Amino acid sequence: MYTSLRALLALLLGFALLPAMSASQQSPIVSRAPESRDLFTLVITNEKKSETILGQLERTERMEKRKIGGDQAPVEIKTTRHFPVGTGVDKIALSPDGQPTDRESYRVDLEKLEKYLVWVTQDGAAQKEAYAKTERRLKERYDLIEATHQAFLFTFVGKETREERTLLRYTMAPNPAYQPTSRNTILFTKVTGTVWVDERSSELAKIEGRVTEDVSIALFLAKVYQGSHFMQERYEIAPGVWEPTYEQFDFEGRKYLMPFSIHERTFYTNYKRVGPPKESVEVVRAELNKLRAEQPAR
Secondary structure (H helix, E strand, C coil): CHHHHHHHHHHHHCCCHHHHHHHHHCCCEEECCCCHHHHHHHHHHHHHHHHHHHCCEEEEEEEEEECCCCCCCCCEEEEEEEEECCCCEEEEEECCCCCECCHHHHHHHHHHHHHHHHHHCCCCHHHHHHHHHHHHHHHHHHHHHHHHHHCEEEEEEEEEEECCEEEEEEEEEECCCCCCCCHHHHHHHHEEEEEEEECCCCEEEEEEEEECCCEEECCCCEEECCCCEEEEEEEEEECCEEEEEEEEEEEEEEECCEEEEEEEEEEEEEEEECCCHHHHHHHHHHHHHHHHHHCCCC
């Protein structure tokens, strides 16, 4: 339940909002920024590029869970290495400081990753089905993104400075003329927030939103309460490459009759291009060879 909700909200956090902004050609931008039509065309193009590039980047994810959103110290820290495999992402557990928890188990994880990368590059029926499933998931994602075209109204409210870069700021609100077509798209009618776009590069820099009404999910077996909050920040992690560096989810709700409270802060670091599986398998092999060479002789 929670995973599906988080994935749905992630669409809002990522490039899902951008097609909605592209509808400025049909009128959602109710207060124009300079050259807004050209700006949002570039934003959309850049976001699609970022999604493509992300499929060839490894990164480290550090998720901090808190009992209460305002707590300074997390109650749990989970750090993982995310490695793209063509059909998704392989996750290898790390210590809270981003290092292997155990040398031997880390080597085993790398060997499993190498084996899968070799398998996924082969031209068999199973591999084709794995890629087909990935394509179907992507299509479902894009279908939901398309549903946001008319879901929001955006109002330009001014400019801000972030680390010597100028950001264009827009508020977003549900479009009263929008008619949801599924349980998932009902969420769009119950979210307000703010969008920031980097003026120099036309890249999405930040999105944050708040749930304005209780949202029923999972066939109404669960509910997320009004006031739940989510946010994502994006930075230039390499020349011309913008990716998420921080996400925050603060949910209050219930599942069946039991209340839940979820407060997560996620940091993304150590971005590195590893390429598609035919290239990335060599990255893994090089790391394995180094580990084996460092292993003490028995």
